[in-house]
Amino acid sequence: MQNNTSKKKWTAMLLMALTVSSLMAGCSGNNNTAEPKDSSNTDGSGNKQSATGGSKSDVGYPAQMSYWAPLDGNVAATLKNYNDIGMYKKLQELTGTKVEFKHPSADSTQALEQFNLMLASKNLPDVIEYTWTEVSGGPENAVQTGTILKLNDLIDKYAPNFKKYLQEHPDIAKMIKTDTGSIYSFPFIRGDSKLMVFYGPIFRKDWLDKVHMDAPTTIDEWEKVLMAFRDQDPNGNGQKDEIPFLLKYNEVRDVTRNSLIGAWGIGAQFYQVDGKVKYGEIQPEFKQFLTTMRKWYKEGLIDPDFAATDAKLMDAKVTGNKLGTFYGLSGGNLGNYLGLMKDKNPSFNLVAAAHPTLKNGATPVLGQMDKPYKGLGAAISGKAKDPEQIVKWLDYAYSEEGHLLYNFGVEGKTYDMVNGYPTYTKLITENTNGLSMVRSMAQWMRANYNGPFVQDKRYVEQYYNLDQQKNALNTWSKAENAILMPPLTLTAEENKRFSSIMNDVNTYAGEMGLKFIMGNEPLDNFDKFVDTLKKFGIDEAVKIQQAALDRYKAR
Incomplete structure (x- = not known):
């Protein structure tokens, strides 16, 4: 019995040490940033694609990837997993990428413990969606320790939509970097001042x-x-x-x-x-x-x-x-x-x-007044096998088509274009199953909470449908x-x-x-x-x- 107790104590101490070393190793100043690895995969059409050394057109979407993200409460009210959200089903059709979503506990304390244990174990998924400015040691330390990748070069080569957005919004480009200039995630951005006051x-x-x-x-x-x-x-x-x-x-x-x-x-x-x-x-x-x-x-x-x-x-x-x-x-x-x-x-x-x-x-x-950016974003882990392809997949959200998908769902189902304005259908505004608008939206899109995309003010113009709002x-x-x-x-x-x-x-x-x-x-x-x-x-x-x-x- 004493030996079992000692083993448990030793395991707990080792786990704590792993957590600290994983998050704080950057204090030494050593640069252990993981570099993109040579690999190949298939795109959505089944064609072999080179993941390194080529132009943007040489890289396809990943065939599959793992993605860790907290499960929003309004989604959890009716669905079990982000794979069940209408926009992600459509996104799989468009890209051919099968995503394995992993969600921590809904309890914030337990979720933080699970996040820290995941980082300490080094058993990382391909993508981790988190508020990186709140991580112990900060996002730059997470980059330096190889927990997540520095994305600057990858974005420059394989994310034309996000790159264009940053060029057009230098104030946002300033916010999403560390003090040394590292871009560490594909961020959630509130795209208009109307979205920052609520x-x-x-x-x-x-x-x-x-x-x-x-x-x-x-x-x-x-x-x-x-x-x-x-x-x-x-x-x-x-x-x-x-x-x-x-x-x-x-x-x-x-x-x-x-x-x-x-x-x-x-x-x-x-x-x-x-x-x-x-x-x-x-x-x-x-x-x-x-x-x-x-x-x-x-x-x-x-x-x-x-x-x-x-x-x-x-x-x-x-x-x-x-x-x-x-x-x-x-x-x-x-x-x-x-x-x-x-x-x-x-x-x-x-x-x-x-x-x-x-x-x-x-x-x-x-x-x-909320900030346009508060540190939340989808980072690519140092364990990801095909970072170039994942970057391309994440970049889709910042394209015109991806922007509509993340904010309004599936055209013809959850919204119609009316004089150039994406207008929610009655499936969202008057759900026949008795769902509130916020719960109905959560089944189809991410506009009413967050994620790695630019939130559109036209969502809130329709969500706030009462004069009082x-x-x-x-x-x-x-x-x-x-x-x-x-x-x-x-x-x-x-x-x-x-x-x-x-x-x-x-x-x-x-x-x-x-x-x-x-x-x-x-x-x-x-x-x-x-x-x-x-x-x-x-x-x-x-x-x-x-x-x-x-x-x-x-x-």
Whole structure:
């Protein structure tokens, strides 16, 4: 029994060592990048193709390939595998390539463990779709260790569509490279600003009408509206059971959401002003934010259970006619709730409000605005046998035909060209099987989540089919967002130190923020809170972000 225990411990230690070495070996500076290998294969017509040394026309699509990717939740609701998606069935017809999709667990923690184990084992598929900027050591380290390939030369030779796109969009070309110039994946790109704004404050419009108030624009106006929701029985049941506002504190701290915090002119975490990086939770404005939230919580304007309310509980509070104000998504919340309540409560209505400010008439400093590129892409592993052919296959998504396939599905089935505009058919917009539009789309295309392609704004113009959603896009877009950080790349050494610092910072700051708001920690201890963050190394983390920002600007 002791020998078995020792073996298990030794196996666990070896696995951990493999994970670290796989992701961090680049620290030595040795360049172990895997080079394309000589090989041959058949194209979609069964003709032999040379994989190296030839022109673009000499390389065919791969006969088969393995592809690791997380399974989107809307796909998983009705399908088991990306092979079942209509566009991938069509893509196999067009290219002759049989793809073996491999999906990790839906649980994010387990998926990360599976990803790390896969890299540590060196048993890699041909293509790995992941957010590479979040990988330990960063994407350049993954290239240097041979985990994935540097794609610059391969793209230049075998990806004419993607190459052309980068030439026409130098701002995107800058984003998708490491600081040393390596292109490491075929990226997911949001192709228009309309696709980058999809989250913000939402109010019950019918409740506003009942209390004779407009959607607020300032924090003072917010407070007056929330007090009216609390006191004037807008749900009309004769009980004082309304929840004026659901604060999602994790989304205050989320740099992709920035809910409410922008009213004070800062982000909760890293932001930059004129090229100088700052950290929000050590700024005096953050104490002002906490002070206001503490007051609202004490006065019953914030859901008393806000810290424990998950998505399902939020749904129940909205559809149960209890919640008046929340931050949400234009599709998954605003559109979804309006659809769910259409028959249940015909008077139910929602309206998007502007991101709040402190001064009347001011433009919001910060709201939600996604980046065109956030690090997600399909990389080719160092174990791939036919990288040239795989590059050609991935490049198809950036062609005109591939762009339509990924965004709109199969012509004549899920969309028709109407005066040059790819228009979704009733199979998508009015699914006879009772599927919501988002679930119906997920069966046929990747437009409504992500993938290695350029997302088309014409998808969202049809997805946001309600006036409330269209108005939300216009309303939430009215924010400066100049203080948002661009997508940065850390070195392996920086990444290791930064992760160590931020693990402590995020755990402590998340807990203390809740304690301050709920009154379990006096706001007089805010300076001690800041001192503790500095002991954890937050100033060093700011310097790391500053160095990465400087390198990004110099690309």
